Amino acid sequence: MQDARRAVLVINYNGKDISTDLTKSLIDFSYNDAASGALDDITLNLEDRAQNWQGPWEPTAGDKIKAEIRTINWDKPGEIKKLPLGTFEVDTFDFAGPPDAVAIKAVSLPVSSNVRQERRTKAWEKVNLRTLADEVAKRAGLKLLYEATDNPSYDRLEQAGVSDLAFLLETATKEAIAIKVSGGNLILFDEFEYEKKAPITSITRGESNVINYNFNWSTTLVAYRACEVVYTNSKKKKTYRAAYTPPRAPKTGPILKINEQVDSQAAAIRLARKSLREKNKEAGKGSLTLMGDIRMATGLTITIKGWKRFDGKYIIESCTQSVGSGGYTTSIGIRKVLGW
Template sequence: MTEIFDARRATVTIDYNGVDITTELSRFLIEFTYTDAPPGQLDEISITLEDKGQKWQGPWNPTEDDQVIAAIRTYHWRWTDDFQYYPTGVFYVDTFDFDGPPDKVSIKAVSLPVSSFIRQEQQTRVWEEISLRAIAQDIAGRAGLDLGYYATDNPHYERLDQNEQSDLGFLNETALKEGISVKLTGGQLVLFDEADYEKADPVATLVRGDDRILTYSFSWGTSYKAYRACVLTYTNNEDETISATFIPPGAPENGPVLRVNEQVDSYAEAMRVAKNRLREKNKEAGKASISLVGDARFSSAITLNMSGWGRFDGKYITESVTHKVGSSGYTTDLEIRKVLGW
């Protein structure tokens, strides 16, 4: 009697315009890549296929905005009977390339239809007496998207000018100034405060020497030295000056100070803006890249601990995550930064 053991493996399932083509596609699949992008950028999938028969260049050639739904499944991955399912969301074909010899094609799709006006159409508009959430709701509604607003603050504006910008670009720019991140995923326009996500419990601890870690890269440099405080000063047309200094908890007594001159209407707004500018600068000071044996626990904006890396130990948050399934098996690449903690 022959015993059959289930193999440790990772597979990709793909629905194309509502049709499950997983089995047929598996004969041609070279590599599948999913990038859970940083805030302000679109998530993306890339499907690379062998095409010696020129089917994908001919009768199977994709069309702009074809819909792709993909997922990664793992079997007996970390241990026997460990099954994981990683849905990547809904994507729309954006790019098609082929090269050779031998012939192969690459189909790329993003998380927003190319035809969506909020992505490419340039708009000029004045927004008056409106909140950030209301702006996001307006843009989401006109694009046929649901809105997920998870930020604690909801800044109000007397007037904002959108000058020859796409709606998505304008929203990204406005939210970023408020320390709020924008993501578009699963048919939903999501706004969230990254500082809140930094407080979440880590999903994992990566210890130096763990054989799941394939490669790593850490660095520091004086170009990205963290500022200890931010001083914002603004003088209006009536020659009235508003000044605010934000010093985060645990800041050293000595160190460089970030100085900002930006229009604000109150001391409270000045403090909020000073904090956000300091966060944006100091986020650059503690970044790293990690490549792992595939791990479906990781997506963007989740936290993890690093241990055994000396001065680089600590709690980090993922900025972007890339999952790949191909000839090298299943791997996960992380772009991470240290949490600021305030």
């Protein structure tokens, strides 16, 4: 058995390695490397007939869990690889039965932070996106990693009765900038820049270790061929007009029309391009479940081969690593790269 291919879960709970004890009660474990706007999280499902997790071991909100997946003899004999998942704080505890079982969920955001729950109203004057993100990060007890090329500026932003995190997500999404909370960091990144990176691997039908897959197309998700922005500033008595048509756009098809506040012609052009990206992203999505693969992570690109019309380069939008009675599997949500 020592030579068998296997995956091992390593869990450090409040500074103590409980991996050995955990193997006796573990039903399954999952790590969710979340899509933009959602928190990374882990879930431990445990049998608890001895009622340890309901009694002496009962979790407390804010308990810290450091997790890692190790693969042994996975790709070749004698090889050991590690996938550090980061540190998470317990925020949910569920108990069910019979037989007694518990589920412990921990998230990548400090539970003492109120940036998810507390609703605020604030007017932001003469501010840029990085400054806004930095203030939210500090309030959340996180370090800001700003990996976007653009840093849009605003004359005025209105935060009206929404949480800091929700407001930042809404503002960044309009700029086609994604948000992640992971490893004690608040990360803002430009998906377009990530799309340009070389694929980490190819997944080929009939050759790669694919357990199941899903691709689809729908007439309700037909890609727009262009975007037009028209906004009239009544105070300045000025109308801004802008249009964006991506490279290799079809000659026929619907046009996305936007009427949102912009402060300049440059802002109108930027809004046209980035609004078109957000809409057209929905037209090329799929999902795959693979035999466990520690290389997979949100924001990386892969090449899909052998699924004909669905072949091409994709970016990973979400990734779930699971260890349990069914072995070790990796599930990814993917989106076709737009290329502009």
